[in-house]
Amino acid sequence: MPASPADPAPALRADCSRCFALCCVALPFTASADFARDKNAGTPCPNLGGDHRCGIHDRLRPEGYSGCTVYDCFGAGQKVSQVTFGGRDWRTGGRAHARQMFDVFPVVRQLHELLHYLGEALALPAARPVHPELRRARERVEGLSLGTPEELAALDVGPLRQEVGMLLARGSELARAGLRGRRKDRRDADLVGARLKGADLRGVSLRGACLIAADLTGADLRGADLLGTDLRDADLTDADLTGTLFLTQPQLTAARGDEGTTLPASLTRPAHWTARS
Template sequence: MQDHPGDLMDLRGDCANCFGLCCVALPFTASADFALDKAAGTPCRNLQDDHRCGIHARLRQSGFSGCTVYDCFGAGQKVSQVTFAGQDWRTGSPEQARRMFDVFPVVRQLHELLWYLTEALTLPAASTLHTELRGLRERTDALTRRTPEDLASLDVAAHRQEVNVLLLKTSELVRAGVSGRKKNRRGADLIGARLKGADLRGANLRGAYLIAADLTGADLRGADLIGADLRDTDLTDADLTDAFFLTQPQLNAARGSADTRLPASVERPVHWAAGL
């Protein structure tokens, strides 16, 4: 049985059912991405009493572009509604709030792994691994449902390594089905690289640094993009059809156009149309 791509929709942030955890639990530093400093556990000055962002419609214009490229993969609503059973950090004890803020990054990491495992299950070329992938996805989901105490002490790095082994096997099977000579640029420093029109079909770009690289019109069909840094990468007119392990935060950090072709697992960023 092949899993449906729609399952990925359950792994997107649902702010209406979250207590604004990313706006409180996480720290950020004044930079090109954020207009000010904020310590972990301190509410952002833009967070309203209803847990909504007061400048959501103009985040980029207000100096908070870092917020527009963040996605909790659904961890916010999981921690808010499941782990803490709908108990708001504003009304609970300071100790409970601290526990919630500590647990949120852990669940976020697990949900990111769930995203990759769920996508892997939609790839026909990896059908021989689907049983293992499904089992590991079920175990990962079970981890997200543990108690706050268990989650706080969880060795996420060890679990991530176990997942990564299976995702590597998945990548090899999928890319093997792409015709032509395939480039291995895993972890490569491609910052500012001029790759306009490059043939990167079936390429291994895992963890590659593509910051501000020019990939205008590049062919990235069937490429593995897990962990690739796409900040300010120019994807104008590029073809990412069937590229896999590409997340929405990665895409949101890049630049593109109406003619950039994307896999079904992600959505075209709104700010691309505005040229922001």
């Protein structure tokens, strides 16, 4: 059975076995609650082995690298490693080759994230009026992701993100019509530490909202738009996330919850979430 757009196709799922650990080298770390130490972009993580595997993968959280457990490249790592650069890794290709790989990887990661969202929007029956535009956008983004290293390094993704974002917003409005009622949208709202226990947020747009450490226990988030919502350390215990729009696994992994949290079918319960006693 082919993968549905809401359940990302294999090309949009990270396959670390086919990647040269680009996220462990290309990206910078800042010492914080998410990372145990600073690391400059282009510098290999000290936990990275010569085989491109993490030496502490099974104990990242207790070692202070919870940020690594949240990150998802949406399959950009293996595309850059195996397609864009034809299987030539950053260790053996020389400094210029390595720099180019590290420049290209974040660009392709953004393109793959857009492909993920476009696929989800195309799976929404209510968004059918904008499906033709969504398909054209998906074809364009996919084509860009297959560009040469030089083309990708020079690509300004910002305008493309805005263009796709407008299409996704239209699809979201269509999908949420009739769900929101009189409830106010909270797009880009500052809700850090907000007390939203048991809140009725059905069909509400929380796109871009900051919900860090918010109390969402028992909240009804069915059909809510969570594109870009910051859910770090938000408490989703017993919350209902059925049918949420544009919620990703990294967002969920960054939050807290338990077996009482109701999830969309396409997402998995994070291993670190607590179980009921």
